[in-house]
Amino acid sequence: MELGKVALISVLALLVMPQAVxxxxxxxxxxxxxxxxxxxxxxxxxxxxxxxxxxxxxxxSIQPQIRSELVGFRESGYQLLLIIGGESAISISVExxxxxxxxxxxxxxxxxxxxxxxxLAIDLWGESDEVVITNGEDYTGFLLSQHIALQRGAPxxxxxxxxxxxxxxxAVRKLGADxxxxxxxxxxxxxxxxxxxxxxxxVEMAARKSPAARRDSLLEFYLTFSLGVxxxxxxxxxxxxxxxxxxxxxxxxxxxxxxxxxxxxxxxTEQNKLSHLTGYSKPRVSRMLRSLExxxxxxxEKFKKTFKVKLKSKIA
Numbered sequence: 102m103e104l105g106k107v108a109l110i111s112v113l114a115l116l117v118m119p120q121a122v123x124x125x126x127x128x129x130x131x132x133x134x135x136x137x138x139x140x141x142x143x144x145x146x147x148x149x150x151x152x153x154x155x156x157x158x159x160x161x162s163i164q165p166q167i168r169s170e171l172v173g174f175r176e177s178g179y180q181l182l183l184i185i186g187g188e189s190a191i192s193i194s195v196e197x198x199x200x201x202x203x204x205x206x207x208x209x210x211x212x213x214x215x216x217x218x219x220x221l222a223i224d225l226w227g228e229s230d231e232v233v234i235t236n237g238e239d240y241t242g243f244l245l246s247q248h249i250a251l252q253r254g255a256p257x258x259x260x261x262x263x264x265x266x267x268x269x270x271x272a273v274r275k276l277g278a279d280x281x282x283x284x285x286x287x288x289x290x291x292x293x294x295x296x297x298x299x300x301x302x303x304v305e306m307a308a309r310k311s312p313a314a315r316r317d318s319l320l321e322f323y324l325t326f327s328l329g330v331x332x333x334x335x336x337x338x339x340x341x342x343x344x345x346x347x348x349x350x351x352x353x354x355x356x357x358x359x360x361x362x363x364x365x366x367x368x369x370t371e372q373n374k375l376s377h378l379t380g381y382s383k384p385r386v387s388r389m390l391r392s393l394e395x396x397x398x399x400x401x402e403k404f405k406k407t408f409k410v411k412l413k414s415k416i417a
Contacts, residue, residue, distance in 0.1 A: 184206060230280065233253065
């Protein structure tokens with residue numbers, strides 16, 4: 102799995118030639134979950150333009166090899182560290198471990214992917230004349246969006262299909278952006294983004310003007326886009342399974358595998374019973390279930406004062 106992470110980082114690095122950007126805050130290290138695409142794509146823009154290490158961790162633990170690298174960073178004078186994501190993404194125990202290494206730790210997050218991307222843009226850029234906007238529900242546009250954002254030195258924000266979330270609208274206003282590059286296959290998205298009061302440049306126009314498409318050819322654009330889709334799908338496959346028997350999508354911790362195995366055995370189970378079945382504390386169970394639910398692995402439905410939890414049919 103570590104090789105898979107290195108491969109993903111290498112692929113992303115080869116696709117882009119970062120330009121300098123003036124960041125609002127300067128961090129020494131960025132820590133993110135590698136299996137939450139919206140988080141690592143947005144974080145990678147800041148990390149690449151500022152030449153800051155981007156480090157992947159598990160939700161509730163830091164892998165030994167990663168821990169050694171972080172200790173090395175700290176011993177080399179790296180101090181200010183940023184965690185991307187809330188406690189359901191990266192736990193307090195991981196944050197505490199980072200603090201024990203001697204890092205000064207800050208955390209940026211919001212209740213959804215749109216809010217988190219907006220917070221990163223506002224807090225890390227402060228201001229930006231331009232933003233890159235893509236559909237947060239469609240991963241196929243992420244790699245091309247990242248490519249363009251790195252060339253422009255601009256933050257990435259997300260829309261929800263053809264709807265602009267309040268968090269994205271607020272970020273555009275606070276950044277003072279007057280133009281946006283839109284990466285979306287939905288034609289109705291352009292009018293939605295235009296409602297933000299910015300000039301909108303479609304992905305085809307951006308691709309023609311980018312260094313990666315100097316021949317100004319529509320055919321070349323479609324080839325570039327197709328390559329981006331293939332690479333991001335290949336990268337997602339790398340992260341798909343920790344081992345074949347887990348049946349889980351994205352990188353899984355041992356605790357999450359245990360939780361899924363228990364749900365396979367017991368079927369639909371009340372959440373307040375899972376603490377006894379797993380031996381984990383109730384807050385830990387709640388955090389783990391939120392993370393699994395966000396990744397589409399389980400379903401929860403309200404039942405009296407608790408929830409009933411079951412596996413999604415695709416992995417049952």
